[in-house]
Amino acid sequence: MKGEEIKSTLMEYNLQSWSKQKSINPISVEKAEGIYFWDYDGNRYSDMSSQLVNMNLGFGNPAISQAIKNQVDQYCFVGPSYGAESRAILAKKIIGLMPDNMGKVFFTNAGAESNENAVKIARMFTGKHKIFSRYRSYHGSSFGAGNLTGEPRRYTLEPGVPGFVKFFDPYVYREGIEFDSEELASSYYLKKLEEQIQYEGPDSVAAIVMETITGSNGILIPPKGYMPGVRALCDKYGILMICDEVMTGWCRTGKMFAFEHFEVKPDIVTFAKGVTCGYVPLGGVVVSKEIAAYFDDNLLSCGLTYSGHPLSCAAGVACVNYYEEADILTNVNKVGQVLGEVLEELKQHHKSVGDVRYIGLFSAVELVKDKETKEPLVPYGKDPKGIMGKITGLLKERKFMTYTHENMVLVAPPLIITEEQLREELKKLDEVLTIVDQELLTYA
Template sequence: MDLDELVFHPWVAQGPRQVPTFVRGSGSHVVDTDGRHYLDFSSQLVFANLGHQHPRIVEAIKAQADRLCTLAPSHASDIRGEAARLIVDVAPEGLGHVLFTTSGTEAIEHAVRMARLSTGRPKVLAAYRSYHGSTTTSIHLTGDPRRWASDTGAAGVVHFFGPFTYRSAFGSRTPEEECERALDHLEQVILLEGPSTIAALVLESVTGSSGVIVPPPGYLRGVRDLCTRHGIVYIADEVLVGFGRTGAWFAVDHDGTAPDLLAFAKGVNSGYVPLGGVLVGERIYGAFTEKPYPAGLTYSGNPLACAAAVGAISAMHDEGTVAAAARLGTAILGPGLAKLAAKHPSVGDVRGIGALWTLELVRDRATKEPLVPTGATGLANAPMAAFMKACRHRDLLTLVLGNRVHVAPPLNIDDADAATGLSVLDEALTESDEFAD
């Protein structure tokens, strides 16, 4: 019996799957039951920022397991406090407290709850082309097709268009135009919805799995100004892009701004033990100094998860991981992917920052028609299926969503492995080229 058949798998139709079973990992590689090595060019779901089996994280977990494996959140914990200190030390200015969760989607849920309770307002703004999680509030906030099957239209969420020069909703020709027009549009949405009804604006600082869209310079500062002007809580979703992924500790750092709340997870401890959280600024913290925050989680700040965070963040400081991620983008991934785009007609756009990039595949570069339609399955998804098969045949793990190939290796991948990954993508793109005009 295939034990994998006993598992109910998220995001896919249930039934037999043709996927390898992994049993070991090291650095940028994982190994299946047959001893076959695969290069992890996606950091799993963009969370293994320090790769697999990093010794500092593994040892931190082992040492904590020998002392205390679990503790209710109502008790004080030395390792929980140390994790919070390390996180606050690298956080944007003014975010001085941490609510720990076990995932990014929980972090978003609690950030929104904090905003609504502290403002007394019901509505929350979120962008199209976004992903914020799969629980009730977070899936309603999500602005891509993953929301559709669960959307009741009753969660108090209003969506708006963020900047995206390649597929501009505003007819912009330059990033500067796109920034200005996107901010004008956002202000109109705020005014027409009624600022006094809006508790929060939730925004991925760099759009992650919905397209790897890097906002133009000044956009995040403009969002910060609009939120301040109208008394709206600015929630930065850095679940995917925080802790070095973009070549800065947090993606808001690139625009020199700070939100009121910041949701994180994934890279905080490379996903070795589930951990997420909300960085809380003084405005929100002050609302709950005299009255209790009416929510919590059984495993908030689990000692093993916090130990993993201490090990990971300490290693990132000592190993210069954030600078390495910035170099990876400017010296290797960016130029390498640009060469692939010049060579392969199916590549319509390359965009990214640090160690987070995407190739958007199209049938026609002039019309920008996606290589596969939204929500494609079966024969309609044949071009992307052929591409994924070609990658796996060459022992490369990629993250493919819709018509996009996301490139997000561990931040500490060595140059040789990065070059191997790009070479495999080069070969696999010949499959998608067969479907391009």
């Protein structure tokens, strides 16, 4: 099939996620390598969002491909109750990367399944039923993970599952309070969280679930003291701390896992995306030694046909090996520093840029109508004039491929990107922001 035939066939027979189907215009991809992919007309595009913040090692990594081929030659599948070498090796490697309190991993197929099973495990272990999660969060779109999610993508699932409670994020930029320090901001948010725990009844709360660093909803980095404070509240009230590392895990933020930045030890960690970089679907739930021991004599009522799929685990072993052998963290921290410097320059130069937030190669540009009032470029949960779609289109014209969410432009390139490649691409973002300043601010 040629490019146009692929596109027309998809549009006729395939439902595309998060889209009005008449408005989609998919690029038919002929080949891909590194941070780039090409359409059937030979146009080269730069993947500045790592697809869905999952292709951390880019396209065409030979080590991952070869590992999958080797597993195919041995066998493609045996059920979760059988011994598969790739499953055993990957489980051991993952536990070896975790804090010393962590014990075992339950494999899933994706981030949503990871978060749903984490909730089930928390409820089984604690005997409690309420689950706290934040408003500006995305934990997946399946029914359970969608109820865990706080942002507008949960609306179609409502009325939802009983027991899910939302609380406010430490979103300092939009708080309307001028805190003298990050520590004071953390104190404010932690007091409000503790108050809500008390109102809900601590004896009914099984877990607090957080994206360690909020992803698509704005790259919201917790202020100093916040994560240790949440850990202390969990300890005080006998609540499990669950860190969703689906986006932030696997070197994305300059650490193997984002919770390492904050020197906390979660009770449960969920992961997906970068564990295989999208080459084959895989996710997982890592539980503490205490939780793991509980299920020695109590039924683990979790099960998936494809839990620990041998092909996926083979890809996972290759990915984890590559992160370490290629010293990906060093590149993330080196190039990530450049990303932060350039984004700060864009913030200074463009009146539409209210804030920039970044850590490692994980960043967002927050667009506003007015820097003083901080009014978002588009209202929360709405884009009646299609402003953000226009911005995505302008970037696409320049072959800078990423996505927007609310009033944010996400910049999260593959972790193999070089400084030269990054600077070349950010010039395109600069051009588009100039157009936003000159034309779209008035239109908005």
